[in-house]
Amino acid sequence: GQQLNQSPQSMFIQEGEDVSMNCTSSSIFNTWLWYKQDPGEGPVLLIALYKAGELTSNGRLTAQFGITRKDSFLNISASIPSDVGIYFCAGQPYNNNDMRFGAGTRLTVKP
Amino acid sequence: GAVVSQHPSRVICKSGTSVKIECRSLDFQATTMFWYRQFPKQSLMLMATSNEGSKATYEQGVEKDKFLINHASLTLSTLTVTSAHPEDSSFYICSAVEGAYGYTFGSGTRLTVV
Numbered sequence: 001g002q003q004l005n006q007s008p009q010s011m012f013i014q015e016g017e018d019v020s021m022n023c024t025s026s027s028i029f030n031t032w033l034w035y036k037q038d039p040g041e042g043p044v045l046l047i048a049l050y051k052a053g054e055l056t057s058n059g060r061l062t063a064q065f066g067i068t069r070k071d072s073f074l075n076i077s078a079s080i081p082s083d084v085g086i087y088f089c090a091g092q093p094y095n096n097n098d099m100r101f102g103a104g105t106r107l108t109v110k111p
Numbered sequence: 112g113a114v115v116s117q118h119p120s121r122v123i124c125k126s127g128t129s130v131k132i133e134c135r136s137l138d139f140q141a142t143t144m145f146w147y148r149q150f151p152k153q154s155l156m157l158m159a160t161s162n163e164g165s166k167a168t169y170e171q172g173v174e175k176d177k178f179l180i181n182h183a184s185l186t187l188s189t190l191t192v193t194s195a196h197p198e199d200s201s202f203y204i205c206s207a208v209e210g211a212y213g214y215t216f217g218s219g220t221r222l223t224v225v
Contacts, residue, residue, distance in 0.1 A: 088155070099157070
């Protein structure tokens with residue numbers, strides 16, 4: 001099935017720094033979603049993107065749906081300790097109703 | 112917003128027994144729900160797509176007789192791990208799709224088979 005390549009796998013940053021992570025696919029996706037997962041919890045939706053080129057913000061988070069429909073990025077500005085967690089990209093292939101996930105980016109924020 | 116309730120959050124069972132996990136859409140109807148499995152420090156792996164009123168669609172490599180899925184109503188899907196073994200220990204997560212809110216996940220079930 002379609003695979004999502006998410007990078008980086010992990011990040012260690014200082015509080016206040018900006019963060020950027022991205023996802024790419026070998027095939028076209030209709031929808032890109034970004035989730036955050038805290039330990040022992042299910043993923044929580046951060047941002048949903050439905051159109052190529054779409055740029056959407058949610059507080060300090062900004063995500064974009066790539067023009068080619070094969071990639072997306074998530075930026076976090078001015079990171080804070082509670083941003084710690086695992087961030088997953090997810091995409092819905094154009095010919096499928098399910099969702100595929102990236103491997104996740106584990107973010108650590110040092111105070 | 113759309114809320115998906117998953118129960119139980121944690122379960123410990125003896126090897127050879129069966130465990131049922133419930134996934135409910137609380138404020139919307141979901142004709143389709145999804146079941147995922149997550150190993151430590153890994154991403155979510157789609158196990159099966161649960162379709163209301165019909166058979167579930169399983170991903171390649173997932174044993175349908177081992178992981179029984181029932182989606183008898185528009186608000187409830189269940190995953191039963193039959194004859195559980197220690198290698199079935201994992202974090203299981205369901206999700207449901209609601210038009211305005213997209214995919215919403217349950218809070219997950221930590222299964223430990225001893």
